[in-house]
Amino acid sequence: MPSVLPKVLADLPLSQAVGDLLKPHVDLVPWDAADQSGADAVVAVYTYGHPTVNGSLLDKLPKVRVISNFGVGVDHIDVPEATRRGIPVGNTPGVLDGATADMAFTLLLAAGRRLVEGDRYARGPNFLRYDPSYMLGREIHGTTVGIFGMGRIGSQVARRARGFDMNVLYHNRNRRPDVEQALGVRYALRDEVLAQSDYVVLTVPLTAETRHLIGRAELAKMKSTAILINVARGPVVDTDALTEALARRQIYAAGLDVTDPEPLPRGHPLLKLDNVTIVPHLGSATDQTRGRMAEMSLKNLLAGLQKEALPFRVVAK
Numbered sequence: 001m002p003s004v005l006p007k008v009l010a011d012l013p014l015s016q017a018v019g020d021l022l023k024p025h026v027d028l029v030p031w032d033a034a035d036q037s038g039a040d041a042v043v044a045v046y047t048y049g050h051p052t053v054n055g056s057l058l059d060k061l062p063k064v065r066v067i068s069n070f071g072v073g074v075d076h077i078d079v080p081e082a083t084r085r086g087i088p089v090g091n092t093p094g095v096l097d098g099a100t101a102d103m104a105f106t107l108l109l110a111a112g113r114r115l116v117e118g119d120r121y122a123r124g125p126n127f128l129r130y131d132p133s134y135m136l137g138r139e140i141h142g143t144t145v146g147i148f149g150m151g152r153i154g155s156q157v158a159r160r161a162r163g164f165d166m167n168v169l170y171h172n173r174n175r176r177p178d179v180e181q182a183l184g185v186r187y188a189l190r191d192e193v194l195a196q197s198d199y200v201v202l203t204v205p206l207t208a209e210t211r212h213l214i215g216r217a218e219l220a221k222m223k224s225t226a227i228l229i230n231v232a233r234g235p236v237v238d239t240d241a242l243t244e245a246l247a248r249r250q251i252y253a254a255g256l257d258v259t260d261p262e263p264l265p266r267g268h269p270l271l272k273l274d275n276v277t278i279v280p281h282l283g284s285a286t287d288q289t290r291g292r293m294a295e296m297s298l299k300n301l302l303a304g305l306q307k308e309a310l311p312f313r314v315v316a317k
């Protein structure tokens with residue numbers, strides 16, 4: 001018997017947990033259903049792993065009433081275009097800040113103290129004798145972290161940094177006196193953050209303004225001992241410029257949760273450098289956080305299907 005549940009276009013496969021949560025409520029159809037006959041029966045779009053949603057996709061889906069995104073960043077969705085068509089876009093703000101800030105700090109600690117390199121060495125054939133002269137890293141406590149983007153995730157990174165006895169500088173579109181007061185962090189212009197920081201952490205959303213926020217010129221302004229941490233989006237950093245800077249030891253190291261492109265081609269030179277610690281976009285990847293994201297994205301989806309206000313709606317800028 002054909003399903004009577006509302007048809008929702010999704011970039012399948014979903015994880016077991018997300019699928020189990022959605023399936024009692026909706027009939028999930030694969031992304032390529034947009035190009036097949038019957039596309040006009042689709043009433044919602046569910047984005048799980050950042051597929052592109054733009055005007056030409058929406059042209060094929062005339063009955064869509066809502067777009068629900070599993071995650072907070074919506075740079076893969078043309079929100080102004082959806083808004084123009086009267087289609088609300090929902091996301092999952094707030095619930096992943098802690099996990100993503102934890103990942104920023106995990107990368108900061110790992111890159112500064114050469115954790116992954118040390119793990120490889122400790123397991124490898126060359127570790128036959130302890131030697132106090134090998135693998136010296138960079139101090140964490142007492143150093144300065146500069147955070148680009150003092151939103152929800154940035155302020156959680158700042159809190160962790162204060163707990164590690166670090167000085168905190170930040171740069172943001174708007175000053176955040178509330179965070180300055182609560183956490184004792186200092187606002188600085190972009191160049192000062194670059195020049196003064198031992199760790200530069202990126203937590204900005206990807207927009208036209210933040211694309212290649214860190215390029216050749218910015219890397220050249222950083223200390224030769226500085227470490228760059230990106231938990232934002234890959235294109236916030238110019239990959240070629242970063243690869244060059246790391247290969248030439250113009251900066252000390254990088255810790256990357258995201259890359260551009262993502263994934264990098266397997267033979268990419270960045271992947272061969274020992275001063276890069278890289279994980280495959282794991283910022284929010286804990287059972288608890290992903291569970292909360294799934295619940296929120298379902299609430300948005302169901303509200304949109306019922307033509308109700310979305311509990312967590314993205315506002316077009």
Ligand code: 8YV
Pocket residue numbers: 048049050070071072073074096281283284285
């Ligand atoms: C998720 C993210 O991994 O929320 C975001 O913007 O990038 C991550 O939390 C992602 O959205 C799920 O695909």
